[in-house]
Every structure is written in structure tokens, then in C-alpha cells.
Amino acid sequence: MSIARRILVLVMRTSSRLLLAVIRLVSLFSRKPPYLSPPRDPLLLTPASVLAEKIRRGEVKCSVVVQSFISRIREVNPTINALVYDRFDEALNEAKAVDDLVSSRAHDEATLKENYPLLGVPLSVKEAFALQGMPQSSGLLSRQSLRSEHDAVVVSRLKRAGAVPVGVTNCSELCMWYESSNNIYGRSRNPYNPQHIVGGSSGGEGCIIAAGGSVIGVGSDIGGSIRMPAYFNGIYGHKPTPGIVPNDGQFPDAHGSRTELLCTGPMCRYAVDLPLVLKVMAGKNIEKLFLNKEVSLHKLKYFSMENDGGCLFVSPVDKELVEAQRRLVKHLEAELGVSVQPIKIYNLRYSFQIWSAAMSSDGGEAQNFADLMANGSTMWPGFELLKWMVGLSNYTLPAIGLAIAEKFAHLNPEGNAKMIQKAKNLKEEINSLLGFNGILLYPSHSKIAPKHNEPLAVPFNFAYTGIFNVLGLPVTQCPLGLSEGGLPLGIQIVSSPYNDHLTLALAQHLEKSLGGWTPPGSI
Incomplete structure (x- = not known):
């Protein structure tokens, strides 16, 4: 490392530590919001696929299910500020219509399942997506009075599949920051510890789902905006292969090269629900994937990389996250009888620079x-x-x-061009490594959920997720229990394009073997 580079690193790290110290000192004098109690109602602890099945069979009324989730939202939202605009009355009316449909016996259970795979399931929607009658400001004050006259494509598909939207959730201003806070709705707070962030930009989604106020949700991701909130809130989130799920109907939408980076995808409390929701969101494009193909996990190739190799702009990975990843490697090797190969991919150390160049x-x-x-x-x-x-x-x-x-x-076109070339080389290297049956385990972030405002001191830590938007790879964020401080741990499960079924299958397996989502307040 050159002397100039050493000085730059020292200056950056010193200034970052000073700013963090100031933020933490201020937080000591801030009001401490109360912690949440875990959800007790069994309906709140049931996967969406099971809820839909119970409703179709008439084992439980949709109106009872929806009311249970509304009650939970009213209980937790004053603390976490995740749902920013509700449609409770409309949701209850739609739930009654579902009950009337089921009781009419106009369709048998098989027909209901085919036509309405999410019948009666409560759904939350990121405020950046159009949901008829709801605001769509994306946290921008000049759009505060706007109300959507129609539904975004994915929202429309989920509603046609029988899902019942309960409201819209908070995001960062214009969806370009990893703390969900804006001048319209204020700040969302982590359900495991309200002094910590929920991530962004789909932070309200991750938060309300983790708190038990919703079971499935709609998120978008141009640099990790599905996966970071899913990680910080201890739930599942999937960034699909680009082009599978339409982005239409969200603000801001992507144009130019950014259309290749932006992905819309599902956020779920249970891994078992991810394929179901993804199928609905994707429509006919789901045929481009292999979600119905059986996956033999013990026949896959596994690779693990514990950090980005030392990016100048990104914090080192927390020790607890490294240990959690190593425990996962041992678990896979013992349970599946596979060998997880540790690897180092050199160009991942340029993740932030590559993402920044791709965006410009x-x-x-x-x-x-x-x-x-x-x-x-x-x-x-x-x-x-x-x-x-x-x-x-x-x-x-x-x-x-x-x-x-x-x-x-835009002031360094030559440097940007070099980073775009690195991105191409990196994409070829990782696709060649993974092939059609490979899995890469990679950190979701370098830090466990920071306290509020701390991301200002480490603004580029999203590079751990952003790089996979540039590379166009499908990624599933998977929870790995809680840290010693009671905050979620997690891992990114990465595969090659159109092999989403591999990451989703492994996520479902880990949910069964390791436990998946842990209710906030339960430990």
C-alpha cells in the first residue's frame, strides 16, 4: 500500500470513528422507545401459504385473519413507525368479500388455489409502489399530497391472487439510503431494538413483517434495498434475476443502465413463502426460472467468502457475523455432507466503486x-x-x-470505464465459478444493525449488497439467529442468473434446520 493510500485510509477511518463517537454520545441522551412484546396470536405466526390454505378450506375466516394483523399493527406501530398509511377499513371489506366467496362454495378448493394462491393473506406494500388510494411520495415532501389512481403491476398481481393490502410502509427519501427516514413520515425503528435502524430503502417493509404486522410484502432493490432491511430485521428477502419481476409503477423508476440494476422482489417472514410470492409477482416470466425443479442440495457446489477483500471505503466485517457464517459452513458440511470451499475473489474489493460507476x-x-x-x-x-x-x-x-x-x-470517466470493465470481468469470473449448480455464501453487510444516524459515518457499507445488482445475480437474504445484543444476523445466498431456485431451496432448508425468523421480544 502506497504512503498516500495509507494516509487516506487513516484520515477516512479517523473521521468515521469521530463521527460515530459523536452520534453515539448524542444517542445516550435520546429518549429510549419501549421494546416490543412478541406476537402471541397463532395467526400472526403462520406462513402465508398456510393462512391461504386455511382460508380456502373455511378453517378460519379471512376477516378474523385480517383483524388480527390490524390489531398487531396498532399495537406495535407507535413504537416502530413502519406502516405510514393504512387502509384498514378497505382491507376488512375485502376480507368479508373473501369470506363470502369461500362460503358460497361457487368454487372447489383446488380451483380457489389455482385462481387465488394468496387468498385472504395480509400484504404490506412499500410506499414507493402505487397502491390505489394510497400515497406514493417516496418520502419527498413535494409529493406529499399525491394519491395513487392505480396499482403497480406487482401490486395488481398480488391483489388478483387474493392478497389483502393493509397499507403502505416507510422508506428512505427517494429510496436511495439505507436508513428509512424522511421528512414526511419520520424514522422507522428496529423491532428488536428501537434504537437501531431498520435498513433501507424498503425498511418499513422489513420492520412491519418482522414485528408480526404483516406476513408478506413488496420491496425494491437497486443497491440492497430488499436485502439490507431483510437482514437488519431478521426476515427473508429475495432479489430475483433481473427482468423477471416488472418494476413498473414505482417511484422513482429506473432509466438507462439503471434498469439493469433495479429489481422488484418479495420480502417474507417465512422462507417457504418466497417462491409462492415470487411466482405471483413474476407472472408468465416465472417460466424463465426453474422454481418447480427439484433441488438436490447435497449435489451443489458451495463457496464461502467472509469479506470483500479489504475495500478502502467499507468497514471490516463484525466478528459475530464472521462467526455466524463459519457456523453455517460447518452446519452445511455436517448436515449435507458437502465441502464448502473458502474463496477470495479479488475484484470484490472494488464493489463500491463498481456500483458507483454503474449508476453513473x-x-x-x-x-x-x-x-x-x-x-x-x-x-x-x-x-x-x-x-x-x-x-x-x-x-x-x-x-x-x-x-x-x-x-x-461524472468527473472521472476513465476511472469509471475501468470499473465497468472490472464489473464485466467479475461477472464472468463468478458465473464461471458458480456454473448452473453453485452457491456463494457472502456477508449481507459489514455491520450488525447500527444505531440511528450511524450510517452517515459509514455511508458505503451497502457495497456488500450493491455489487450483486451490478452483476445481475439472484440473491436470497437469510436470517441466522440473533447476536449477543439481540439483533439479527444474516447471510446472502448467491447463485448464477436464472438459478433463483437454488438460493430459495437452500433458504427453505435452513429455515427448517436452523429456525429462521426469531420473533422480536422473545429472547
Whole structure:
């Protein structure tokens, strides 16, 4: 390492530690929200697939199920602030319609299952997606009064499959930060410890599902916005192979090269529900995957990488996360009789730089982030930063910072071109390594859920998830129990394009053998 690089590393790490120390000192004097009690109602502890089956068979009324989830939301939401706008009355009316359909016996159970695979299942939706009658501001004050006149494609498909939306959930401003906080709805708080973040941008989704207020949800992911919230909240999230699930109907939508990075996918409390929800979301595109193909887990190739190799911009991986990954490796080797090969992929150390270059390689097609923030008016990021310092800006600090950083991203075209080439090489290397039957185990993040505002000191830690958006690989985030401090641990399960069935099968296996989601407040 050169002397200049050593000095840069020292300066970055010192400034980061100082900022973290200040944030933690401030948090000592902040009001401590109460912890949640675990859900007790058995209906709240039942997978979506089982709930739908019970409703179709008439074993439980949909109105009872939906009311149970509404009651849980009312119990926990004052603490976690996850669901930001409800449609409880509409949901109860739709639940009654489901009960009337079942009691009419106009269709037998098999027909109901074919036509309505999610019949009566409560559903939450990220506020960035259009849900008829609901706000779709994406945390932007200038869109505060907007109400959706239609449903996003995935929302429409889930509703046609019988799911009952209960409301929309919080996200970061314009969905580009990994703490879900904005100037309309405020901040969402982790159900395992409200002093910690829920992740972003689909943070409200991960939070309300983990807290027992929903069982399945809709998320989007351009740099880890499904997987980070799923990890921080101890649930499952799947970023599909790009192009499988339509992104239409969300704001902001992707343009130019960013369309290859943005993915819409399911967030679920139970791994067993991931394939079911993914099939509904994908529609006919599901035929491009192999979800009905039986997976022999003991015949797969397994690889494990415990860190990114030492990225200059990203924090080292927490010891507890490394230990959890090593326990998982031992578990797989003992239970499946496989050999998990430790590997080092050199170019993963450039994950943040590669993602940043990919986001700015649009050739002018993608809308400028500052223009999105301005929403039809004019916005000067530098001036907004000054306004923010005196409490006069309408925007959050992370959004302002991103708008400023975006202006610098285009100043180094040669460097960006090198990173795009590294991305191509990396994609070829990993696809060759995994083939059609390989699995890569990789950290979900470098840190266990940080306290509020701490991401400001380590803004690039999302690189552990963002790199797989650039590479176009399917990834399932899988919980691995709780840390010594009671916060979720997790792992990313990665495979090659169109082999989503491999990561989903392993996630379901681990749910059965290791336990999956742990209710908050139960330990």
C-alpha cells in the first residue's frame, strides 16, 4: 500500500470513528422507545401459504385473519413507525368479500388455489409502489399530497391472487439510503431494538413483517434495498434475476443502465413463502426460472467468502457475523455432507466503486437525482446543504449528500470505464465459478444493525449488497439467529442468473434446520 493510500485510509477511518463517537454520545441522551412484546396470536405466526390454505378450506375466516394483523399493527406501530398509511377499513371489506366467496362454495378448493394462491393473506406494500388510494411520495415532501389512481403491476398481481393490502410502509427519501427516514413520515425503528435502524430503502417493509404486522410484502432493490432491511430485521428477502419481476409503477423508476440494476422482489417472514410470492409477482416470466425443479442440495457446489477483500471505503466485517457464517459452513458440511470451499475473489474489493460507476454510466438517459428531488422545480444541492445546517431544507441530509456526490461521479470517466470493465470481468469470473449448480455464501453487510444516524459515518457499507445488482445475480437474504445484543444476523445466498431456485431451496432448508425468523421480544 502506497504512503498516500495509507494516509487516506487513516484520515477516512479517523473521521468515521469521530463521527460515530459523536452520534453515539448524542444517542445516550435520546429518549429510549419501549421494546416490543412478541406476537402471541397463532395467526400472526403462520406462513402465508398456510393462512391461504386455511382460508380456502373455511378453517378460519379471512376477516378474523385480517383483524388480527390490524390489531398487531396498532399495537406495535407507535413504537416502530413502519406502516405510514393504512387502509384498514378497505382491507376488512375485502376480507368479508373473501369470506363470502369461500362460503358460497361457487368454487372447489383446488380451483380457489389455482385462481387465488394468496387468498385472504395480509400484504404490506412499500410506499414507493402505487397502491390505489394510497400515497406514493417516496418520502419527498413535494409529493406529499399525491394519491395513487392505480396499482403497480406487482401490486395488481398480488391483489388478483387474493392478497389483502393493509397499507403502505416507510422508506428512505427517494429510496436511495439505507436508513428509512424522511421528512414526511419520520424514522422507522428496529423491532428488536428501537434504537437501531431498520435498513433501507424498503425498511418499513422489513420492520412491519418482522414485528408480526404483516406476513408478506413488496420491496425494491437497486443497491440492497430488499436485502439490507431483510437482514437488519431478521426476515427473508429475495432479489430475483433481473427482468423477471416488472418494476413498473414505482417511484422513482429506473432509466438507462439503471434498469439493469433495479429489481422488484418479495420480502417474507417465512422462507417457504418466497417462491409462492415470487411466482405471483413474476407472472408468465416465472417460466424463465426453474422454481418447480427439484433441488438436490447435497449435489451443489458451495463457496464461502467472509469479506470483500479489504475495500478502502467499507468497514471490516463484525466478528459475530464472521462467526455466524463459519457456523453455517460447518452446519452445511455436517448436515449435507458437502465441502464448502473458502474463496477470495479479488475484484470484490472494488464493489463500491463498481456500483458507483454503474449508476453513473447511463449516457444521459437516467434522470439526475437532484432533478428527481426538485420534482419539476430547481434544486441546488450545495445551497440545500447550507439550508439543512440551519434547519431550513425540505430534504434529508443523505439525499442532499447523494445529489452532491452525483455531480462528482461524472468527473472521472476513465476511472469509471475501468470499473465497468472490472464489473464485466467479475461477472464472468463468478458465473464461471458458480456454473448452473453453485452457491456463494457472502456477508449481507459489514455491520450488525447500527444505531440511528450511524450510517452517515459509514455511508458505503451497502457495497456488500450493491455489487450483486451490478452483476445481475439472484440473491436470497437469510436470517441466522440473533447476536449477543439481540439483533439479527444474516447471510446472502448467491447463485448464477436464472438459478433463483437454488438460493430459495437452500433458504427453505435452513429455515427448517436452523429456525429462521426469531420473533422480536422473545429472547
